[in-house]
Amino acid sequence: MADIFNTLGGWLHAVFVQQLDAWVLLGFAAQVLFTMRFVVQWVASEKARRSVVPASFWTFSILGGSLLLVYAISRKDPVFIAGQAAGLFIYVRNVWFILHERRQRAAAGHSAGGTAS
Numbered sequence: 545m546a547d548i549f550n551t552l553g554g555w556l557h558a559v560f561v562q563q564l565d566a567w568v569l570l571g572f573a574a575q576v577l578f579t580m581r582f583v584v585q586w587v588a589s590e591k592a593r594r595s596v597v598p599a600s601f602w603t604f605s606i607l608g609g610s611l612l613l614v615y616a617i618s619r620k621d622p623v624f625i626a627g628q629a630a631g632l633f634i635y636v637r638n639v640w641f642i643l644h645e646r647r648q649r650a651a652a653g654h655s656a657g658g659t660a661s
Contacts, residue, residue, distance in 0.1 A: 571615040578608025599642050605635040 559568070581604035588598040609632045616624035 567615065567618050570611060570618075574608050574611030574615055576608075577604055578612060580604045581608065599639070602635050602639045602642065606632065606639065609635055 581601045584600045584604060585597055588596045588601075609628050613625065613628035613632060616628055
């Protein structure tokens, strides 16, 4: 058991003390943003008492995913790069759907308001 703690302690020391640089800090910041998408989804679902996906979920997905992609590129990890790049396409597409729906609702509300006399 002591060997496990020594190995874990050595790894943590290497990551957080010896290798801590701007890229590792960026990676952790990106991961925090990416994790926040689940927090906002959870809170919104609890408030609604049903499963919902708020627009902020996609905002955090884009922000965190973009920074994670930059981090993955810096690490030259093709698996991580492919995963984040594919995810970003989906996140951006969902934001496009949300914005498109909002524009349609605004246009419908504007035309309905203009016809009433």
